[in-house]
Amino acid sequence: MTALGTTASLAAAETLESPARRAWRRLVRRKGAVLGLAVIAIFILLAVFAPLIVPYDPIATSWSLVRKAPSAQHWFGTDELGRDVLARVVFGARASLLAGVISVGIALVIGVPLGLVAGYRGGFIDALISRITDAMLACPFLILAIALAAFLGPSLGNAMIAIGVSATPIFIRLTRGQVMSVKVEDYVEAARAMGNPRWRIALVHILPNILAALLVQATLSIAAAIIAEAALSFLGLGQQPPAPSWGSMLNAAQRFLTSAPWMAIWPGLAIFLVVLSFNLVGDGLRDALDPKAR
Numbered sequence: 595m596t597a598l599g600t601t602a603s604l605a606a607a608e609t610l611e612s613p614a615r616r617a618w619r620r621l622v623r624r625k626g627a628v629l630g631l632a633v634i635a636i637f638i639l640l641a642v643f644a645p646l647i648v649p650y651d652p653i654a655t656s657w658s659l660v661r662k663a664p665s666a667q668h669w670f671g672t673d674e675l676g677r678d679v680l681a682r683v684v685f686g687a688r689a690s691l692l693a694g695v696i697s698v699g700i701a702l703v704i705g706v707p708l709g710l711v712a713g714y715r716g717g718f719i720d721a722l723i724s725r726i727t728d729a730m731l732a733c734p735f736l737i738l739a740i741a742l743a744a745f746l747g748p749s750l751g752n753a754m755i756a757i758g759v760s761a762t763p764i765f766i767r768l769t770r771g772q773v774m775s776v777k778v779e780d781y782v783e784a785a786r787a788m789g790n791p792r793w794r795i796a797l798v799h800i801l802p803n804i805l806a807a808l809l810v811q812a813t814l815s816i817a818a819a820i821i822a823e824a825a826l827s828f829l830g831l832g833q834q835p836p837a838p839s840w841g842s843m844l845n846a847a848q849r850f851l852t853s854a855p856w857m858a859i860w861p862g863l864a865i866f867l868v869v870l871s872f873n874l875v876g877d878g879l880r881d882a883l884d885p886k887a888r
Contacts, residue, residue, distance in 0.1 A: 617806075620882035627878025630871035637868055641687040650678035652685040653836040661854040671856040674846060682838035683860050689839045690868065693754050693823035693832070694816040700758025701765050702812060706801075708762075709769025714777055714796050723766065730763040739822050743831040750823075750839075753832040757822045761815055768811055772804035779803075806883040810876055817872035824865050840865050 621627050640647060650668075656676035664671040670679035712723040730738065742756035776782065777800060785799045826832035827841025835842060840861040847857035 617879075617882045621878050624878040624881060626874040627882075630874030630878070633867055633871040634875065637687050637691065637864075637871075640684050641691055644681075644684045644688065648678065648681040648684050650681040652677060652681040652838045661850060661857070663854075664856055670860045671854065673843070673857050674850060674854070679843075679857060679860055682843060683840070683864050686833075686838040686840045686843060686861065687864065687868075689750055689827070689833045689837070690820050690823055690865070693750065693757065694820040694872075696754045697757035697761060697819040697823070698812050698815045700755065701761035701815065702808070704759070705762040705765025706769050706808065709766040710773055710796055710801065712766065713770040713773025714792065714800065720770070724770070727763040727766045730760075731767070735760050735764075735818065736822055736825060739826065740829065740831065743826050748831045748834060750827075750833045750837075753823055753826045756826070756831075757819050760822070761819065764815065765808070765811065768807060769804065772807050773800055776800050776803050806879075810880045810883065813872055813876035813879055817869045817876070820865065820869055820872070 654677065656672075659668070659672045659676035661674055662668060662672040662676075668678050668680065670683060673679055673682070708723050712720040733741075739753075739756045739760040742759055743753050746752035746756060773796075782795060782799050785795050790799075823832055824839070824841035824844070827839040828845045830842075830845070833839035833842055843861040844858055847854070847861070850857055
């Protein structure tokens with residue numbers, strides 16, 4: 595078979611594939627995205643099986659082990675209260691990953707319906723939702739999250755709500771823009787001409803065609819939410835001591851940066867790796883789901 599024939603056969607096979615399978619095949623071709631998925635999977639496994647992985651209690655203190663350097667017994671060293679840093683990093687992954695996913699879930703649940711209504715209905719409703727969105731976007735994301743968390747009170751649950759609400763205008767604006775672009779397509783006009791109700795057109799004909807953009811933004815937003823949760827915990831507005839959190843670990847470590855740098859290195863490295871991985875996956879998804887990338 596000639597090279598031209600082989601290329602044509604591959605193109606035909608790709609055309610017959612389902613969109614999801616085709617997107618997945620494109621995604622796994624990107625080394626950065628695959629590496630990001632692998633790192634995320636490792637941290638998820640660490641969070642789920644934390645009690646089986648680390649032999650130490652993350653909140654158990656020992657005055658005889660205060661600020662011990664990394665050793666064969668304590669790979670990441672111990673903190674200012676003699677707690678095992680590895681155990682706290684592994685258990686802290688639960689709070690960070692949970693906060694990232696739930697916060698973005700809150701933003702999606704609130705933002706997508708509002709953006710769908712604003713983009714499809716237009717008129718006064720669109721103007722009202724858009725002005726509220728603009729007002730929220732005028733305040734930096736992290737500053738708004740800090741203000742809401744301070745108002746709601748310090749806890750991991752309230753931090754998730756604060757981050758989710760702060761991220762909502764991003765999804766409102768994205769959904770609205772996507773809907774306004776899709777609603778003028780021929781298949782939407784055909785559905786409207788056939789007498790389909792508005793809600794059916796919005797949910798059946800428009801929403802499925804904007805999911806790709808929402809998926810990419812959700813992945814990137816999880817990375818931002820993890821940073822926000824770490825910042826809130828650092829300020830004492832997120833996960834409360836003695837429960838482990840990467841942000842609160844950095845807060846405690848700032849007093850011992852010269853004498854016990856491992857207290858800051860490991861939680862900081864965990865935040866860096868997870869956030870970088872979600873960004874790599876988000877970039878890979880954007881390329882894989884973009885029809886122009888073919």
